[in-house]
Amino acid sequence: MSRRSRSRIGARPPAHAPVFAALGDETRLELLAKLCAGQPRSISQLTTGSRVTRQAITKHLRVLESAGIVRSARAGRESRFEFDPRPIENLKHYLDFVSRQWDETLDRLKTFVEQEGRGS
Amino acid sequence: MSRRSRSRIGARPPAHAPVFAALGDETRLELLAKLCAGQPRSISQLTTGSRVTRQAITKHLRVLESAGIVRSARAGRESRFEFDPRPIENLKHYLDFVSRQWDETLDRLKTFVEQEGRGS
DNA sequence: TGGATACGCAACCATTAGGTTGCATTTATA
DNA sequence: TATAAATGCAACCTAATGGTTGCGTATCCA
Numbered sequence: 001m002s003r004r005s006r007s008r009i010g011a012r013p014p015a016h017a018p019v020f021a022a023l024g025d026e027t028r029l030e031l032l033a034k035l036c037a038g039q040p041r042s043i044s045q046l047t048t049g050s051r052v053t054r055q056a057i058t059k060h061l062r063v064l065e066s067a068g069i070v071r072s073a074r075a076g077r078e079s080r081f082e083f084d085p086r087p088i089e090n091l092k093h094y095l096d097f098v099s100r101q102w103d104e105t106l107d108r109l110k111t112f113v114e115q116e117g118r119g120s
Numbered sequence: 121m122s123r124r125s126r127s128r129i130g131a132r133p134p135a136h137a138p139v140f141a142a143l144g145d146e147t148r149l150e151l152l153a154k155l156c157a158g159q160p161r162s163i164s165q166l167t168t169g170s171r172v173t174r175q176a177i178t179k180h181l182r183v184l185e186s187a188g189i190v191r192s193a194r195a196g197r198e199s200r201f202e203f204d205p206r207p208i209e210n211l212k213h214y215l216d217f218v219s220r221q222w223d224e225t226l227d228r229l230k231t232f233v234e235q236e237g238r239g240s
Numbered sequence: 241t242g243g244a245t246a247c248g249c250a251a252c253c254a255t256t257a258g259g260t261t262g263c264a265t266t267t268a269t270a
Numbered sequence: 271t272a273t274a275a276a277t278g279c280a281a282c283c284t285a286a287t288g289g290t291t292g293c294g295t296a297t298c299c300a
Contacts, residue, residue, distance in 0.1 A: 042246075043247070054247085074247095076246090
């Protein structure tokens with residue numbers, strides 16, 4: 001069993017849900033796209049081109065920050081947001097785990113059907 | 121450019137957000153865990169062991185179904201829910217894309233810094 | 241130093257989400 | 271054919287979300 005198993009089958013499952021939830025919004029996915037493809041950007045920079053106000057963008061950035069997907073740092077009068085890839089990597093591992101579970105389930109089903117076919 | 125590019129850089133981005141949102145809830149992740157690791161199950165089966173009512177579970181299952189993560193089919197008096205791996209695979213591809221974007225960004229930054237160092 | 245720029249904070253609003261209870265309906269079965 | 275089991279439907283409640291506006295504060299710069 002891999003070293004990641006504790007975080008999957010423990011009493012309380014890992015907090016993947018908040019990260020998924022943070023990605024469950026079109027506006028936030030647009031912010032993610034900008035930040036993972038370029039340098040850190042200020043709130044104003046991230047607002048230009050958006051259809052909503054700066055305050056709305058700020059709220060979305062805080063949601064992303066709470067999920068750990070971005071980090072913020074004040075620089076003079078502006079606060080710059082930067083992408084952090086680690087939560088995304090965690091999600092990828094989790095989704096790989098789900099896919100693997102499913103593959104194993106299909107394998108078990110196939111074996112079972114073959115056994116049944118031989119048995120009856 | 122890969123054949124998936126249209127769905128990423130088109131006028132309107134693909135609807136990854138609803139799938140992420142559907143996974144952004146602990147109860148639904150538990151349902152996902154049960155369904156991706158076993159045969160199709162009825163609502164009652166999926167409710168036993170849960171801390172919420174059958175109605176709540178039903179609502180969660182409908183959310184997962186709207187996102188395409190599960191399918192339902194009536195079988196006699198019960199409706200069985202089955203895992204569908206395709207939306208999850210899509211998310212994995214999307215997250216791979218994000219990671220790749222980030223890696224390229226880091227490469228560009230590194231190159232830029234090296235250039236700057238040579239320049240000045 | 242005074243105006244423009246970039247933010248933060250707070251109040252407020254409408255909608256959605258997650259959850260419950262109650263009751264009707266369909267289906268299997270003793 | 272009653273009865274139990276499995277579900278659907280609807281109303282209702284509370285809290286969280288996504289959005290706005292208004293205003294105060296910090297910071298850069300001519």
